[in-house]
Amino acid sequence: MGGGELEARILADSTLDSRDSVDSKDSKYLADSTDSTLKFEKSKSRRDSAISTNSQDLVDSPNAHNFIDSTDSTNAIDSTLNPQDSYIVFLDSDDYLESFALEHIYKIVSKNKVDFVACSSYNCHNESIPNATKSKTTHINLPDIYINRPIKTLSILRDFPTFKPQNMAWLYTHNVEFLRSHNLRFTPKVYHEDDLFGRYAFALSSRIFITNTPLYNYRINRPNSIMNTHSLTRKKHSLNSYFLIINRFLDLADLLKCVNCKSDEICNECDLRKGFLIYSAREFIIYFLKLLQTIGYKNDLEFSKNDIKKLLPYMESRRRFCVYFPRIYGFPKMLKMKFKKINNNHS
Incomplete structure (x- = not known):
């Protein structure tokens, strides 16, 4: 042009x-x-x-x-x-x-x-x-x-x-x-x-x-x-997406090496880049668990409880209970939100 x-x-x-x-x-x-x-x-x-x-x-x-x-x-x-x-x-x-x-x-x-x-x-x-x-x-x-x-x-x-x-x-x-x-x-x-x-x-x-x-x-x-949209279908799609993204971040972090890296260790530069990707994965694990506790495990999800257990090393200890019993983990917070909503309606 x-x-x-x-x-x-x-x-x-x-x-x-x-x-x-x-x-x-x-x-x-x-x-x-x-x-x-x-x-x-x-x-x-x-x-x-x-x-x-x-x-x-x-x-x-x-x-x-x-x-x-x-x-x-x-x-x-x-x-x-x-x-x-x-x-x-x-x-x-x-x-x-x-x-x-x-x-x-x-x-x-x-x-x-x-x-x-x-x-x-x-x-x-x-x-x-x-x-x-x-x-x-x-x-x-x-x-x-x-x-x-x-x-x-x-x-x-x-x-x-x-x-x-x-x-x-x-x-x-x-x-x-x-x-x-x-x-x-x-x-x-x-x-x-x-x-x-x-x-x-x-x-x-x-x-x-x-x-x-x-x-x-x-x-x-x-x-x-x-x-x-807050439908069950969309929530399941979001969960599947989070799971894929988390694992992709971790896979990319494992593969990250440059010409300066030795066979048994990575260089400082790649270590910084790897740390950023792992930090991103940890962030998405939080999003994933928050959504998982609202619907729990479903048969048509693209992952199982055993798949999530592999992510335990990247989770805070206080969040790991959610992997085993997501609906129970989220129940107290759900009650708190309901009571808060009731109080707001009466105020």
Whole structure:
């Protein structure tokens, strides 16, 4: 694409609500109803950029995605960016980007060769509240020295061993070659696939850039959203997803080795990355057990009690009783919640 235009083509698995995503007089929308495609063209961009969408070989997921391909290597600002470098933005079909997001990301990757760009905050829309304005939510709590500059991932893992980012796929812009070199893909047909994908990408990354400009807009409590469904079927799917993610984190941690690792031990760098993945697995074990105590073991779940026993070494001792008797473990809390609800109704 020539003419100095910046184009973003967003493929979504459902129709996107773009009511606030563009407010520029130079912007226009072309909606394609046949493939639920939204095409945004912003004219008068200062650089040539091409954004394509033919990347189904990269991700096995219906999620939307954008490529940012830098093709102008003549400008001085692009001196550190290889013309073959491409960056991908993952977009959930419920959400949307700010109108300036792609241009903002382009300026960063034009000056900094990084594995991904992360947003330290995002905008949140609670659609259960009529006429509610969007609120800013902090996603990465790190000192200012880590923000708005390229930083080594290992320095974060070394200084903050319990670093716990959220929504890492949606809020991050990944270098495509980095993803391909590590064969990073979304796991299909599971919930929270963004956490598994994003955290593993973070563990493998070397150099990142964290911007404090919120670019992503989350829409929560959206009517008919699957995340608002509390059916037994959805809970069982969530349990199966948690179980898969926990084991995938642990498997990846076991396999993590680089050229500097010896045959019988791993190097300090890989030890930090491994620790991050194990910490992520422990976090999801808590989510898993909280949900397990609400429904207990079912015949059609994709795991058994014996499978969960293998995770005991990664659990706090006070939570292990839940593995053997999940419904009994959760009964006192259930009573407490019911009494609290009754008291609130009478007050």
